[in-house]
Structures are given as C-alpha cells and as structure tokens.
Amino acid sequence: xxxxxxxxxxxVELDEFQYDNRIVRDFAIATILFGLIGMLVGLLAALQLVFxxxxxxxxxxxxxxxxxLHTNAVIFAFVGNGFFTGLYYSVPRVLRTPIWxxxxxxxxxxxxxxxxxxxxxxxxxxxxxxxxxxxxxxxFDIAIAVVWVS
Numbered sequence: 001x002x003x004x005x006x007x008x009x010x011x012v013e014l015d016e017f018q019y020d021n022r023i024v025r026d027f028a029i030a031t032i033l034f035g036l037i038g039m040l041v042g043l044l045a046a047l048q049l050v051f052x053x054x055x056x057x058x059x060x061x062x063x064x065x066x067x068x069l070h071t072n073a074v075i076f077a078f079v080g081n082g083f084f085t086g087l088y089y090s091v092p093r094v095l096r097t098p099i100w101x102x103x104x105x106x107x108x109x110x111x112x113x114x115x116x117x118x119x120x121x122x123x124x125x126x127x128x129x130x131x132x133x134x135x136x137x138x139x140f141d142i143a144i145a146v147v148w149v150s
Contacts, residue, residue, distance in 0.1 A: 019092055023105045027085040030113060034077030042070040060124035068135040069123045075133065076144070077116045084112065104150065111147045115140060 048054045048063045055061040092099055099105050119136055122128075128135040136144075 017092070017096060017098055020099060020102055021089075023099070023102070023109060024085055024089045026109050027081050027088060030109075031078060031081040031085055034073060034081055034116065038070060038073035038078050041066055041073055045070050059126075065124045065126060068128055069120065071133060072119050072123060072135060073116075076119065080112065080116075084108070108147060108150050111143070111150070115143050115147060118143075 044054065044061075045063055045066050048066075052063075055063070059065070088099070088105065119140055122137065122140070123135060127137055129137060
C-alpha cells in the first residue's frame, strides 16, 4: 500500500510552460521608476507649501500645476504599471497558459507609457479639466480606455 491516495495519478505528468517574463520585468521597472518620480514631484509640491519660491517663477512648476501631475503620476504611472505587472505575472500562471500575443503585450506596455508621457507634458502646461483626480483631457481618457482593454 502506498502513501499516494490515488496511485493511478502518480504517473500523470503536468505540462511545463515557459513564461515570458520580459513584459513583467518592463512593467515592474516602470512601476519603480514612476513611483520614485511621483514621490519626488509630491515632495516638491509639499516643499512649495513651506517655501513658495521653489517654483522659481516658472509657470509649469507652480503648485497648482505640479499637484495634479503628482496625483496622476501616482495613480496612473505608479499604480497603473503596478497593476499591469501583477496582471501579466499572475494571469498566465493561474490559467497555466502563456500570453496570447507577446506583440500585443508590447503594444500595451508602450502605449501605456506614451499616455503617461503625454500626461506628464500636458498637465504642467495647464491642460486640465480641473476635476479632482480626473484632470486629464478627453483624448487621454479615450486613450486610457482603449489601452486598458487592449
């Protein structure tokens, strides 16, 4: 008598999958990078509350322009990239299947980074909807929705 509850299953071989972790690595690096950037912009905003002259009389460095940059950098760049890191790592392992299209995952990565870059340029220039946590203009909203479901 063996210790295996079902001896007939002892010889079953499980399929081995090779996971492509490049997209996970890229999203993880972007998460760390944008986390640091978002926190540094937040630190600059906090220091401007104590030392208002830290904007150096440059309109794109005023508190009212870098505060939305900080919140959007943390929400979309840091948390968004972290979410996609976890998604691309866990879903193939839970479902035991490789990513369907590595090319689509690359598009997803670069399109998401392009949205973040566009937001990082437009927000300090003052292009906002002036809605808390929804400052990005409508073209960015559409791009986020398209990239999110790609």
